[in-house]
Amino acid sequence: MRAEKKKKKRKWLRVTGIIFLLLFIGIGAYIFSIYNSLTNAVETMHKPIDREKRDITFKKKEPFTVLMLGVDERAGDKGRSDTVIVMTVNPKQDSVKMLSIPRDTRTEIVGRGTEDKINHAYAFGGVEMSMDTVEKFLDIPIDYYVQMNMEGFQDIVDAVGGVKVNNQLAFTVGKFNFPQGEIELDGREALAYVRMRKNDPQGDFGRQTRQRQIIQGIVNKGASVGSLTKFDNIFDALGKNVSTNMTFDEMKEIQSNYRSAAGNIEQMKIEGSGTKIGGIYYWIINPEDHQRIKSEFKNHLGI
Known part of the structure; x- marks a missing residue:
């Protein structure tokens, strides 16, 4: 009887071991699949440019800068960067400074x-010309760029299963109605939400706020456990709509050494006023505020 019990026990252990082995193999295959899809997406996104870049040692947590460009591309047209956001990241201060530059800002176009x-x-x-122009405008080095096709907002939002935002202004665009308060948006709604500016009392600044809300919503949803089942769609949408000069290794080092800074993002605003020159509307930056912004960025970068 005892020998029979031992035999049953060994059989149970063997079966349990096989189950755990299968689970381990299954989880390992799943993790590998995520990693493989991510690396493929990053390789697709990686678009190096012919421009000198500072030598930054991420292990030493040296500050760096990123220019984010939201490009509205049209058929037969190269497009314009309707969204221009500059970020400086300083992990030693555990902080990120972010500035949305109004797209109508009048400045020297470097190279022309x-x-x-x-x-x-x-x-x-x-x-390249965008980076050079912003670099001179703010008098700081621009190390990296991240370019997103504005149409890609739709694909990426749909890939994460929609986003929630706290809408500060009730408005209607075409067939889409956006009430005030917390609302959930799908891809088409998110695209209409970020593009509206003519009926916003804050003009371009209001639109910039909505763009940041969608970006933050994508980040929050993408980081959730539930989104793991959608990783293929997310990486596919990123690969098709985002390009950057960051390599996969640089992204891993930034994630490893700089992630605490992401919890403290300061939204900066630059003052100015609108005017027409030669019949064309421009946003003219207040000189004193322009100097203040440049000084804040330089101090944050330690230069």
Whole structure:
């Protein structure tokens, strides 16, 4: 009887061991699948540019900068960067400073020697001219860029299963109605939400706020456990709609050494006023505020 019990016990252990082994193999395959999809997406997103870049040692937690460009591309047109956001990241201070530059800001377009709207730099010379122009405008080095196709908002929002935002202004765009308060948006709604500016009392600043809300919503949803089942769709949407000069190794080092800074994001605002020059509308930056912004960024970067 005892021998029979031992035999049954060994059989139970063997069966249990096989189950755990299968679970381990299954989880391992799942993790590998996520990693493989991520690396493929990053390889698709990686678009190096012919431009000198500072040598930054991420292990030493050195501050760096990122230029985010939201590009509205049209058929037969290179497009313009309707969203221009500059971020400086300082992990030693555990902080990120973020500035949305109004797209109509009048400044020198580096490489053309003319003054024009800052978002025209992309139309004239792509990412490189945009980086050079913003670099001179703020008098700080621009290390990396992240470019998103504005149409990609729709794909990415749908990939994470929609986003929630706290809408500060009730408005209607076409067939979409956006009441005030917390609302949930699908991809098409999110695209309409971020594009509206003409009926906003804050104009471009109001639109910039909504764009940041959607980006934050995507990040929050993408980081949730529930989104793990959608990782293929998410990575596919990112690969199709986002490009950057960051390598996969750089992304891993930033995630490892700088992630605590993401919890403290300061939204900066630059003052100015709108005017027409030669019949064209421009946003003219207040000189004193312009100097203040440049000084804040330099202090944050330690330069």
